[in-house]
Amino acid sequence: MRALIFPVCWLLLMSPAAWGTVFPDEPRARTPLVISAALDLSVVSPLLEAFQAAHPRIDVDFREDTTLAVNDSVSNGPPAPDVVISSAMPLQMARVNDGWARRLDSPQARAWPDWAKWRNEVFGFTFEPIVMVYRLDLARHMLPPQTHADLQQLLTSHAELLDRRVTTYSPQVSAIGYTLSQQDARYSTRFWELVDAMGQLNAGLERDTQTMLEGINEGRYWLGYNLIGSYAMAYAQHHPDIIVQVPMDYSLVMMRMVFVHRDAEHPEAAETFVNFLLGPEGQHVLAGQTPLFSPLTDMAGPWTARRLREQVGEHLYPIPLDASLLAFVDPARREAFMRQWRETFGSVEDSPSASP
Template sequence: MLLLLGGCHSGDSRTPTDEDPLVISAALDLDVVAPLLDAFRQAYPQIPLRFEDRTTREVDDSVVGHLAGGGVEGEGTSRAPDVVISSAMPWQMARVNEGLARRLNGPEIERWPEWARWRDEVFAFTFEPVVMAYRLDLSRHMLPPQTHGDLHALLATQARWLTGKVTTYSPLSSGVGYTLAQQDARYSSRFWELVGAMGRVDTRLETTTRAMLEGLSQGRYWLGYNLLGSYAMVYAQEHPEVIVQVPRDYSLVLMRMAFVHRDAPHVEAAETFVRFLLSQRGQRVLAGQTPLFSVLPGVTGPYTAARLRTQVGERLYPILPNATLLAFVDPARREAFTDHWRARFQGEQALDEAVERGSGALAPE
């Protein structure tokens, strides 16, 4: 069994059972990741697993919850998750930096690109473009935006049509929204002008891509900015009224990050799962059966980082897992940025709604 699991780790490690399975705490929709989980079960039928589809805030809470008596519930007791997956990259980095991840080794780790891992403890295994989306009937009134400049121009010239009909992530109550806003400010010299333009048309703030997509589908919104492309592409396949646009001037790329929890009850099985994510087989599933986009060079399929780079060119700006992300969770820096964002947004009603949806405090949603 230990050989099948890829070698043993020092310290206690239980063998997963149906009653005590491998637990994956993940901010990743089950309908998107299902092909990957099915492939893992086929490769390792001896490892029962439970996939916990959570918000990024819940994932982050699960990482530390057991230390205070919370965490993942199992057989009436609290426990740490075995594997942690989230798109809230700064918070993943912070937990790893706090010593809550295990260092991995092996051929999959050695082959993994250096730019997509940190200290061999946390691994970025997807390559997801950040996109715009709009309702198909938007084109009856205006030319849909293809660049950030186009979006800015529409907000300035089509306010009569767009007021209350635009949506984006809230950087006040969403960690993903805050991360994307920070990166936009880094790459776009006109980002703060765009923030002001969004505020003037009473842009509605959400904490999930799914909420934005549902608003577009229902007609409450006409235009969405900074959605996660993986979710948007799947949604648009079944909702033809929603059109997804990868910005042509530049597109941020968010990468989901995975690590084995330091206190994982099933260490060997957890390491096996993460190695599977990074393996040729796992990455082929991502490339061919999901819109999560594989990272590993040499993997072929419709959804690969290499193919996306070919289509979009050098205008892809991936958010990389390195120590600079740790500054994003610094309270002073966060407060300064969000204060500036509030001042430029100028949309009091939208801000009030953002506070109502969240708690007014930043969480890694």
Template sequence: MRLGVATLLLWLCTAPLAAAQDLHYPARPQPNQATGQLVIHGALDLVHVRPLLAAFHRRYPGIELTYRNLDTLPLHERFLAAPDEVDVLISSAMPWQYRLANDGHAQPLDAAVAAAWPDWARWRQELFAFTFEPVVMVVRRELIDRFGRPESHADLLTLLQRHGTALAGRVVTYDPSRSGAGYTYAIEESRLSPRYWDLVAALGQAEASLVDTTGEMLAGLAEGRYWLGYNLLGSYAHRVVERDPALEMVIPDDYALVTQRLALIPRRAPHPRSARRFLEYLIGLEGQRVIAEQTALGAIHPALDGPGTADRLRATHGEALRPLALGPGLLATLDDLKRQALLARWRREFSRGGEAGE
């Protein structure tokens, strides 16, 4: 497999680089309570991670906790440069997290909760998915009132083919050449759907705007510049849609990709005991309940089946949900030759749609 610096930069740059944001919880030692230090680096926004960290610190007040919020690229590069400075590594860049574990950078979690974790959500006992985040569409009321609400990829394709001219400039999605998330979704959809390339052409026909992040899509949708956003990260979209009556979130009923945050304990973690406590909490019932009740990330724990859980989503969307498989197939997204071939076809089909719409 050929891997290059260009792949690293293009796959991981899913958002404009931002200054690191830290959260710090000083130790408050209690009698007969665990003490120590814990350093976590995560590509997970503070609004989502703060409830988890606060609950963990209440459980273990004697552990001094530092969380550094980093974009996926600086998080990965910083770890490779200093693999002994962090105790837990969390990232949504699934192929790179898998590669770190596969290359021997992760240590196993020898605990009952790890052994009982669902097979589809872990690799060995070294890499753990702890969230369940569908990839969604977001539509404005103006589109629904005029054209109806698309419930599936098939509906979306029909909508764009019939009304591409009327929707010109009103549709937004990822640019797979600049967005790691967009590129990953393109690979998965091209495998899942025989009509995927027709959909790419229809996006071109509608002169869809191509952006780098879910945040950019949500901003344009909230402002009314776009009427339809395609392939947004549902955990981020949920919070915006919940507060804006002009927007609706659609989990497609034919298929919906599901991405996950992956956590690992580095082999050279400076505080392994604290790291193990945190990871056990993260995939344990207590931490997963916090995810379900206080975030939009989606809890995986099989004992939880209420709102905010994978089981509830499966109950309402069934086999349409397609989690990205946690296994060697993830490494295919890091192959330069495959990447170049897919992007060349994506550009060709998108341009073909644009020419057809002229």
């Protein structure tokens, strides 16, 4: 787990009365804010820095961890985290459904799109495409895939060359990997044929996007399937041999889900942070400075849902943020799905130390 404490910027020349005028929505005293997040600090830093600049009397304690650890942090208190952020959408929904979230009644929460929130308790504040990634030198051997059909064709026509050189999430040990596989099966009638093709090539099953990106960059893998686009795009900015492809036939879209913990020790600071995420200030940072993408249709910038639709068309399928996510945490459904996965993929040797 990584934690980052952002220092407080003291405004020495301002009186407490002036503070109230400049920051009417903040707690009067210096306040800590604990955020438990499955979100890479390197990607979200511009957002945290902008929040800190706007609210200098709130000390942000950002605790980056795995989706499983973040999920456990919800009920492992006291103390509880003030804010919970995760890409594991079904786990977040299950926690909210069990009553762990505080309902927000702010202008930002009320104005947030209905399709990206649930009961004004949990909010999807990003719009991250799920992508394919390949090494630039793959093009020397074959035409890089642009669609799922292209990918399946490559896996069968270049089987010998791609043996052990393809990677994807392990749905067994990764919460987001399991969710993506379930959604793929929902949208594609050929999903299980793709799983079979990857199994025939002894594809490497990994627990996170970062590990897959590192494997592709090092040459252990040539091609990666179902990586989180925000991480892949940020990585590719500093690794020119890495090419990110948003599938042109259909692309799943994941949303980071955020809620204020019902037992937050600093609820005012927590609500201030979530309102910042949902408001124009936070969304402008997402759209302009991070590849997390703003879901708002009226937001301008290089990282927006609108810009993504202009490039890909209408083949973007956001994972629904509604009660249907609860089905994915049902143990019987999970076991049935994983049984079919193992039978189709073949031998699965997941590392016992791996985690979502």
